[in-house]
Amino acid sequence: MASKRVSVVVTRRLPEVVETRLKELFDVRLREDDTPMTRGELIDAVQSADVLVPTVTDQIDAGLIGQAGTQLKLIANFGAGFDHIDVATARSRGILVSNTPGVVTDDTADMVMALMLGVTRRIQEGLSVMQDGSWQGWAPTAFLGGRLGGRRLGILGMGRIGQAVAKRARAFGMQIHYHNRRQLRPETEQALEASYWESLDQMVARMDVISVNCPSTPSTYHLLNARRLKLLKPTAVIVNTSRGEVIDENALTRMLKAGELAGAGLDVYEHGHHGNPELRQMSNVVMLPHMGSATEEGRLEMGEKVIINVKTFADGHRPPDQVLPAML
Template sequence: MAVLARPRVVVTRRLPDAIEARMRELFDVVPLAEERPPSPDRLAALIADADVLVPTIVDRIDATLIAAAGPRLKLIANYGNGVDHIDLAAARARDILVTNTPGVLTDDAADMAMALILAVPRRLSEGERLVRSGEWAGWGPTAMLGRRVSGKKLGIVGMGRIGQAIALRARGFGIAIHYHNRRRLPHVVEKAVDATYHAELDDMLTEIDMLSINCPHNASTHHLIDARRLALLGRQGYLINIARGEIVDEPALIAALEQGVIAGAGLDVFAHEPAVDPRLIGLPNVVLLPHMASATIEARHATGEKVIANIRIWADGHRPPDQVLEGWA
């Protein structure tokens, strides 16, 4: 790898001030001082003469854009962990490395998932809206009845860092842990979270009360949770999704919520962000959040620091530590 004293870096979105300042010290930065993602044409023009691209999860880095990149572009240093918005095969074909930022938002994402696990069965969003409406008539023995979480079974799809962190939190609330994963975890990890493994997702769905989605989005997980699997979760089941909206068949989920096929859902992600289906907005049995599971000051700064480290190590002629390898998803 060639050594670059001051690589030219295109950053697609505004980052925390301290991160942007540090990048300007180290690199020749072309920042896009905007809150919305740039158009594909504008982005293509900017990366025609760049060494590094720093995109976010809302930037579609597809084969067309990668093919249009100039010969200097040799690193896509993603600001975030998920890379389903990047065509990894197209990047490999152009000999462009891709890095991400694993581990920096584990606790924040797990905290948000746990908040939704509590909020949905206990109807916190409905209760808050009732108080704000001015129509609350006071305490009553049958008012705002929800479901107890202690003693319930939580199924986790995707038992990586975040899934394991959710399991540890849920155990503290007396929730039994079940999980489905591409590969079974080592016994010592299973024991640490007292988790039961299910090789078949369908088998797990019939046993659990709550489902937390924490796997990457890729071809094999697209619409992994469809109408049939929602029915397996059952009328007293709850779905929590802080991963990617496309993992769930959203129209099927809406129908399941409307028809009482499942009891409720907590969603931090949606199929067509930032657009949210108005039918979801009108449903009382769903808690909706604006993709904010990782939205802490600490996580945003730690993500930026990992991006900087990946660029610096690559510019020094070494393999970046967080390179996304083939088969990552």
């Protein structure tokens, strides 16, 4: 008799080729419309599935995990970030958690550079005058921005993405500085031509551009708080493609409004997915809808990692991308 196939519930629409492969391998329930599941639908999913495949739009908190059935043994996240999952509670219930690290590194780093250029070269303002038809023609002093070359870049979080940003920024002629929980190995620092700052306060006070590339954890919540933001030079620019909660968004908004910062490029937001409404009115702020990892190649590779994690689990082994306590 054939063994029972693992039951999998997917919370959002995934690329068609990924969904097709999931159907071939597992007893899978796919999402018919591309909207987040309601709380009730998530409860039903964790009470019926062996494996849940959520995304960043799903809050897999202690309350939800507490209602899971005993059959739920794996939460295979579609995405590298896992701050929306209460990993500690899942572990206490004997539920493994996996993610999809590494596959969006280059895509996100590319977007960091796009946002840097967008702010420093005033691309948003240029687009606006072209779209509304108000451009009067070239002028020597119109839309003057600044070069990236020669600027000091401070990278907050020097993991995979931070290092990929450093490589790109170095090619633009930027000086690379970073703050991280741990200093990189000397050979890695040398390859990146990067200078380590143990003191975040001292680093941010001296940088021209800050790129936020650290994960969202209790220790990084409001890491760039009102006090620390005040240390930045008024000519500085902030770029955030990581998690909105790392920056005190209200404090950032106040400083931008007061002209105490030169600009910001944001792909993530602290309060909901729209960001502070006042930010949308500022010409020196470039706002994107959390699209840093949005490439076809990246989404397919994320799906492949999910499939490998679930298949490895179904075969009786631990998923290769299991989230471990040391990662929290």
